[in-house]
Amino acid sequence: MASISLLGKTFVADSLLHKLNSSVKLVAAIILMVLSLMSQHPLILLLMSLVTLALIKLSKLPFSLVMRSIKPVIFIIIFAFVVHVLSGQGEAIVSFWIINISLEGIVTGALTALRITLLVINTSLFLTLTTPPTELAHGVESLLSPLRHLHFPVHEFAMMMSIALRFVPTLLEEAGKLMKAQSSRGASYDTGNIFKKLRGMVSILVPLFVSSFRRAEDLATAMEARCYQGEVGRTRRKSKPLTWREYSLLGFLAVLLVVVIVIQPRLPQVNWFSL
Amino acid sequence: MDPILEFDRVSFYYDTDADRLPTVNNVSFSLPRGQHLAILGANGSGKSTLARLMNALLLPDAGTVSVAGMDTADENSVYEIRRQCGMVFQNPDNQIVESTVALDVAFGPSNLAVEAEEIEERVEEALALTGLTALRDRAPHELSGGQKQKLAIAGVLAMHPSCIVLDEATSMLDPLSRAELMQLIIKLRDEEGLSVVQITHYMEEALQADYVLLLSEGSIVRGGSPEEIFSRPDELRELKLEVPPFIEITQNIDRIFRKDLAAAAIIDVDEAARHVNQVLHDARAKKYPEEILQDELLGLETLSDTEQGRHQHADELVIEVNDLSFTYDENPLQKVRALDKLSMQSKRGEILGIVGASGSGKSTFAQHLNGLIRPEEKGKVKVFSLDLSDKKNVRQIRRMVGLLFQYPEDQLFEETVALDLAFGPKEMKFSHAELTENVERAAAITAVSHLMDRSPFELSGGEQRRVAIAGVLALNPEILIMDEPSAGLDPQGREAILKDLDELAEAGKTVILISHDMESVARIADRLMIMSEGRMLAIDTPEKIFSTEKLLVDADLNVPTTVKYLNLLRKNWPQLKTNIFTADQGLAAILISYLQATGEEANG
Numbered sequence: 001m002a003s004i005s006l007l008g009k010t011f012v013a014d015s016l017l018h019k020l021n022s023s024v025k026l027v028a029a030i031i032l033m034v035l036s037l038m039s040q041h042p043l044i045l046l047l048m049s050l051v052t053l054a055l056i057k058l059s060k061l062p063f064s065l066v067m068r069s070i071k072p073v074i075f076i077i078i079f080a081f082v083v084h085v086l087s088g089q090g091e092a093i094v095s096f097w098i099i100n101i102s103l104e105g106i107v108t109g110a111l112t113a114l115r116i117t118l119l120v121i122n123t124s125l126f127l128t129l130t131t132p133p134t135e136l137a138h139g140v141e142s143l144l145s146p147l148r149h150l151h152f153p154v155h156e157f158a159m160m161m162s163i164a165l166r167f168v169p170t171l172l173e174e175a176g177k178l179m180k181a182q183s184s185r186g187a188s189y190d191t192g193n194i195f196k197k198l199r200g201m202v203s204i205l206v207p208l209f210v211s212s213f214r215r216a217e218d219l220a221t222a223m224e225a226r227c228y229q230g231e232v233g234r235t236r237r238k239s240k241p242l243t244w245r246e247y248s249l250l251g252f253l254a255v256l257l258v259v260v261i262v263i264q265p266r267l268p269q270v271n272w273f274s275l
Numbered sequence: 276m277d278p279i280l281e282f283d284r285v286s287f288y289y290d291t292d293a294d295r296l297p298t299v300n301n302v303s304f305s306l307p308r309g310q311h312l313a314i315l316g317a318n319g320s321g322k323s324t325l326a327r328l329m330n331a332l333l334l335p336d337a338g339t340v341s342v343a344g345m346d347t348a349d350e351n352s353v354y355e356i357r358r359q360c361g362m363v364f365q366n367p368d369n370q371i372v373e374s375t376v377a378l379d380v381a382f383g384p385s386n387l388a389v390e391a392e393e394i395e396e397r398v399e400e401a402l403a404l405t406g407l408t409a410l411r412d413r414a415p416h417e418l419s420g421g422q423k424q425k426l427a428i429a430g431v432l433a434m435h436p437s438c439i440v441l442d443e444a445t446s447m448l449d450p451l452s453r454a455e456l457m458q459l460i461i462k463l464r465d466e467e468g469l470s471v472v473q474i475t476h477y478m479e480e481a482l483q484a485d486y487v488l489l490l491s492e493g494s495i496v497r498g499g500s501p502e503e504i505f506s507r508p509d510e511l512r513e514l515k516l517e518v519p520p521f522i523e524i525t526q527n528i529d530r531i532f533r534k535d536l537a538a539a540a541i542i543d544v545d546e547a548a549r550h551v552n553q554v555l556h557d558a559r560a561k562k563y564p565e566e567i568l569q570d571e572l573l574g575l576e577t578l579s580d581t582e583q584g585r586h587q588h589a590d591e592l593v594i595e596v597n598d599l600s601f602t603y604d605e606n607p608l609q610k611v612r613a614l615d616k617l618s619m620q621s622k623r624g625e626i627l628g629i630v631g632a633s634g635s636g637k638s639t640f641a642q643h644l645n646g647l648i649r650p651e652e653k654g655k656v657k658v659f660s661l662d663l664s665d666k667k668n669v670r671q672i673r674r675m676v677g678l679l680f681q682y683p684e685d686q687l688f689e690e691t692v693a694l695d696l697a698f699g700p701k702e703m704k705f706s707h708a709e710l711t712e713n714v715e716r717a718a719a720i721t722a723v724s725h726l727m728d729r730s731p732f733e734l735s736g737g738e739q740r741r742v743a744i745a746g747v748l749a750l751n752p753e754i755l756i757m758d759e760p761s762a763g764l765d766p767q768g769r770e771a772i773l774k775d776l777d778e779l780a781e782a783g784k785t786v787i788l789i790s791h792d793m794e795s796v797a798r799i800a801d802r803l804m805i806m807s808e809g810r811m812l813a814i815d816t817p818e819k820i821f822s823t824e825k826l827l828v829d830a831d832l833n834v835p836t837t838v839k840y841l842n843l844l845r846k847n848w849p850q851l852k853t854n855i856f857t858a859d860q861g862l863a864a865i866l867i868s869y870l871q872a873t874g875e876e877a878n879g
Contacts, residue, residue, distance in 0.1 A: 132414065133374040166374045169416040174685075180647050181686040184678040185746060186702035203698065206688035210732065218369035225330060225362040226372075226430060227354045227386040235385040235394060 015060035017130045021240040022139030024250065029126040031253045036119040038260050041267050045114055051256070052118050052125075059130055069124035070117055077113045084109030133165030138237055155231035167215070174211060178204045277344040278305040279438045279470045280329060280360070285338035287324055287493075297336070298324045300493035306486075308437065311464050311471040313481035313501075316490035317515035318736060318765045322474045325490065326442040329472065330360040343437060358387060361431030363444040367423035368415070376418070376426055377402065377411040383434040394433075401432040404467070405459060419633060421452025425459065432463075438470040439463070445477065446763055449633050449791035450833035457483065476765045478505070478519050479836065482542045489514060502539035508858075515767040521547055521840040523858035524865065531571055531866075532558045544836055548843035555848070555869055565873065568866050575863040593754060593785050594621040594644060599654035600809075601639055613639040614654075615809040623753075626776065626786045628796035628817075631806030632831035637789045638680075640806070641756050644787070645676035659753070674703055677752035681759045684739035687731035692723060692742050695731055699750045710749075717748035721775050737768030744775065755779060756787040761795045773799055793827065794835040798856040805830050818854035837861060848872060 020028075039045045056066050070077065085105045094101045127136060141158035148154050179189060182203045189200050287299040298321045306312050316322045327333040328340050331347040342360045345352040361383075364370050373379040380398045389397065402408045405425045415423065424444055431439055441460070445453040457480060463469045473480060481487050487504045489496045491514045497504065505511070506526065508518040522540050525547040529535060532554050541547040601614040613636045621627050631637045642648040643656050646669035650656050656663040658672050680686075689695035696717060700710040718724040721741040726734060731742055747755065760776060761769035777799045780786045788796040797803060797817045804814040807830040813820060820826065821838045828834070834842075841853040841861065851868040855861045 132378075134378050135374075162374065163372065166372070166415065169414070170368055173416065177680060178686055180642070181678075181680050181683065182698075183647060184645055184673065184680075185686075185699035186673060186750060187698075188702070203686075203688050207686055210688075211685060215366075215369045218364065218366055219372065221327075221332060222362075222364055222370035222427075223372055223382075225332060225357055225364075226383040226434070227357045228372075228382075229354070229386065233386075233388045235388050235391055237385070238391055 011061055011065065011129055015058060015130070016245060017055065017059040017125070019240070019245065020249065021242055021246050022131055022135040023142045023239065024139075024242065024246040025126045025131055026136070026139045026143055028249055028253060029123050031257065032122040032126070033119055035253075035256055035260055036115055036122060039115060039118075039264075040111075041264050042111065042270055043267060044260060044264050045111060045118075047256075047259070048118055049114070052121055055122065055125055059125055061125075061129060066121060066125060066129065069129065070120050073116065073120050077116050080116060081109040081113040084112055133168075134162050136165065137162030138239070142239055155234075163219070170215075171208065171212065175204060175208055178207055277308075279308045279343055280306040280472065281339075281341045282328075283339045283341075285328060285335045285340055287328060287333060288336050289324070296492060298493050299328065299335075301338070302493075302495055303338075304488060304495065304498065306438075306470060306472065308470055309464070309468045310486065311484045312473065313484035313487045314472065314474045314490055315476065315478070315481055315487060315504075315511075315514075315516055316474075317476065317767060320490045320514075321493040322490055323442055324493075326362065326440050326472070326474050329440050330357045330362055332362075354387070358383075358434045359436055360438045360440060361434055361436040362440045362442065363424065363427045363431060365443040365446055367420045367427070367447060370427050370430075371415040371423060374414055375411070376407055376413050376415075376429075379415070379426060380429045380433045383430050387434060397433040397435070401429040404432055404463070405429040419452065420448050421455055424448065424452070424456055428456075428459065428463075436469070438472065440472045440474070442474050443476070444473075445475065445480065450793070451632060451791070451831060453477070453480075454833070476516065478511075478517060482519070489516075500539070501542050505542055506540040515765065517766040518858070520837045520856065520858040520861050524840070524861040525551055527858070527862050528554055528865065531567070532563060544840050545843065548840050551865070552844060552847050555865075559869075559873055559876075565870060568870060572863060572866050572870075575859050575866075591623040592620050593623045593659055594619075595655070595657040596620070596640075596643070597655040598652075599640070599643060599650060599656060600652050601636075601643070601648065601654070602651075603639075613809050614643075617654075617809070617811050619804060619811060619814060621785060621787065623785055624780060624783050625801040626780045626788065626799055628800035628803045629787060629789045629806060630793055630796060630803055630830075630832060631791065633791055634808075635791075635806040635830070636809040637791075637806050638758060639809075641678060641758060641787070641789055644754070644756055645673050645678045647678070674750055675752055676754045676756065677747035677750055679744060679747055679755070679757040679760075681762060683743035683747075683757075684731075684736065687739060687743060687746070690730060691728055692718075692731050692734075693727040695742065696727075696746050696749045699746060703750060713751050714745075714749045716751075717745040720748060720778065721745040722771070735768075737764050737771060740764065740768070740772060741775065744772070748779075752784070754785045754787065756789070758789045759792075759795075760788055760790070761792075769795070791832070793833055794837075794856065797821075797835070797854070805832070807831065816854070818852065821853045841865075 036048060039048050056063060059066070085101055086099060087105050089102060089104055091102055093103055137158040140161060141154055144152070144154045144157070183189070187200050187203055189197065282302050282304050285299060285302045286297045288297045302325065314322055314325065324333065328335055328347070330342065331353050334348050340347045342356045345356055347356055371379050372382050377398055380401050381394050384394045384397050402411055405428055407422065407425055407429055410418065410422065418426065427444070428439070445456055448456065460471055460473070461483060464471050473484060475481060482501050482505070484501060486498065487501050488498045489504065496514065497510070505518055505522050508523045508526070511518050521544055522542060525541050528551050541550055597618045599614055599617045603611040603613055617640065629637050629640065639648065643650060643663070644658065646663050649666070650664050658676060661668040661672055663669065663672060687695050689698060693714065696714045697710055700713055705713065715724070718727060721744050723738065723741050723745055726738060726742065731739060734742065744757070757776070760772050764772065776786050776788065788800065790796045800817060802814060803817050803820045805812040805820065805826060812830055813826055824834050824839070824842060835856070837856060838853055841851055841855060841864070844865065845851040845853060848865070848868040850871045852864045855864055
């Protein structure tokens with residue numbers, strides 16, 4: 001359970017990152033995602049790593065805490081690395097049976113792993129770790145608001161998302177408790193074959209579903225009792241005004257985009273094999 | 276002025292089947308502004324339905340409900356009714372909509388289209404009234420149960436209501452948070468002039484109301500001041516409710532010594548103790564005939580003997596814990612030292628109550644006893660001489676130590692009760708014969724044999740809890756650990772569980788009960804272990820523990836009112852025993868100490 005315990009949890013600190021307007025944060029997260037994926041050249045990746053480190057510093061969150069956000073995807077990162085290493089491109093330095101391991105494979109594998117790591121850290125830094133779910137939903141609502149003209153239920157969508165995110169820690173806690181409770185009855189979730197494990201999950205998922213339905217019903221009643229009637233006649237929450245912080249962040253990201261799109265292709269290729 | 280709330284011959288049917296009784300049956304009452312009404316009733320008496328009729332969440336099938344003069348059936352006034360009559364529900368987790376405290380308080384006023392600036396003012400005001408200002412940016416999952424309920428109240432206050440309905444709002448809280456919430460409600464009533472409707476099965480909460488309604492099978496059986504209502508203990512018991520023992524003891528003392536049955540009970544502990552003291556002193560001065568008291572005692576003795584008989588236990592040690600410490604470090608921002616160098620032992624066949632405030636480490640400790648958490652640092656845990664530091668022993672120990680968490684009914688998942696009971700034995704690879712035998716025995720102990728073919732999801736709360744206990748007993752454990760055995764059950768459901776556990780100990784099993792509520796476990800426990808901030812403050816018999824109220828106060832625990840009452844009396848009657856929980860035991864103890872005192876006087 002510990003590996004996903006960070007999901008949906010926001011850590012409050014008084015930092016530049018926490019203060020940003022949530023729509024801008026969403027846009028920034030998307031741009032950073034694109035940037036991480038487009039970074040190919042080692043120099044650019046170095047630059048992106050430095051940017052990420054600076055952002056972590058700006059968030060005032062402990063480094064170890066931020067690094068924990070890659071735990072749930074660590075398997076994917078390792079997998080990407082291994083696939084590249086085994087891809088057999090380039091000149092083999094070690095080879096046995098049908099496997100050729102090349103320096104080139106190791107390097108591209110490492111770079112890919114770094115790219116995914118940066119992507120995950122940046123998104124969780126901007127979205128989950130420093131933005132409360134309601135803020136996030138509010139950001140989505142303002143970004144999607146043009147869709148209102150197409151009769152898309154923007155408010156309801158954002159409200160659903162916000163409630164779902166708000167309940168993630170509650171449900172995780174409950175799942176952890178259920179796992180312990182069923183373990184006390186002799187269930188084991190880490191041994192046995194896949195079928196046994198799946199059967200074991202039933203003993204957690206069924207009660208979790210039952211209680212989620214109950215929670216949903218209770219919550220709907222509670223919302224009704226507090227006069228909720230959808231978007232109609234509801235006070236719109238004010239967005240945080242855009243200040244120099246948002247503009248400088250967006251400006252900086254624009255510069256980075258230019259660097260990656262325009263300058264990256266012109267950088268001389270590094271020839272790893274002459275090192 | 277209009278009454279704030281008025282029910283006029285209201286009936287409500289969930290099921291329109293002609294044979295079924297209505298859930299709410301011809302209920303009429305009216306609540307003047309600023310008054311405090313308590314509605315008492317056992318589970319299934321229609322209390323919650325009644326609450327939902329108060330703010331148009333449900334509409335009556337017959338009769339009218341009006342809030343501040345507005346008919347709830349009038350569609351145009353629905354939102355004004357809900358604004359005026361705010362509601363706090365039972366489950367603290369399921370009524371928080373937004374992801375921070377301040378935002379959630381703003382949810383109600385936002386729905387009412389209040390101006391943004393004013394919402395901010397109202398949020399600050401509501402947070403200040405409920406004492407949550409310092410927590411304004413916290414996420415819901417970072418709050419305690421009591422704080423969540425205060426947040427729910429703040430959310431109601433921000434809508435500027437004139438009435439607040441609490442639907443069993445304290446039933447999932449620990450006694451200390453419960454008392455705090457009650458204080459808050461009384462403050463809002465007295466200082467803000469808020470009308471209060473409180474639906475509860477805690478009698479002590481009803482004592483603070485202006486008026487009490489007794490509800491049974493959807494009808495109002497009686498209404499009156501708390502003094503009137505609690506002067507009829509037999510009627511309350513018939514409705515599956517209870518009377519706080521000190522009230523009944525005081526009444527019985529009056530009955531015996533003064534031959535008069537007051538129509539109004541004394542509902543204040545201090546006053547009741549003073550009164551009894553006076554009556555006893557008068558009786559001593561007038562040399563009240565002792566034979567009458569002996570006769571009274573005869574009627575009580577047999578009862579108190581069986582109830583007080585604690586369990587015989589052998590000298591065999593089943594649990595040995597030495598120097599156990601544990602720190603939660605999942606969140607590097609706040610490490611929590613949950614256990615600090617704890618050592619204790621437990622013997623076969625005893626009932627040990629582990630009592631401590633929320634966050635005192637009781638639950639962490641319990642999870643060490645069946646290896647869900649393994650000992651860290653220098654700590655040692657041995658169960659039946661098997662060392663839990665050795666991973667190989669874990670599975671064997673799990674089979675011998677059954678552990679039930681709080682609200683264990685949440686873990687039921689199979690299609691039928693029988694299948695659910697068989698889950699553990701199957702996982703533990705019991706043979707078919709062994710499985711059948713153990714499941715049947717477990718069902719018999721917890722009296723659920725007649726429910727075997729039913730789905731666990733269609734049972735009552737009390738039945739579900741018993742099925743969950745049976746699910747663990749089906750592994751035939753030597754030790755049963757249970758967290759908050761009676762939480763959320765009404766008095767009748769609670770008694771049934773305590774009886775099962777008592778029988779289990781009599782059959783030679785060791786039972787460990789964990790609770791933040793003294794009263795719920797102390798009655799059947801042989802020994803109590805008091806925990807505070809990860810440490811053990813004391814482990815001793817209930818009698819010794821209760822004789823020093825300071826210990827309980829230091830551990831942030833509630834002193835049961837019966838104990839408080841008897842300790843007050845003990846100042847004048849030093850022989851009085853205080854480890855007493857029922858009215859009969861208490862009456863017997865007082866009579867005995869009176870006879871001892873007069874006896875000594877005669878001899879000396």
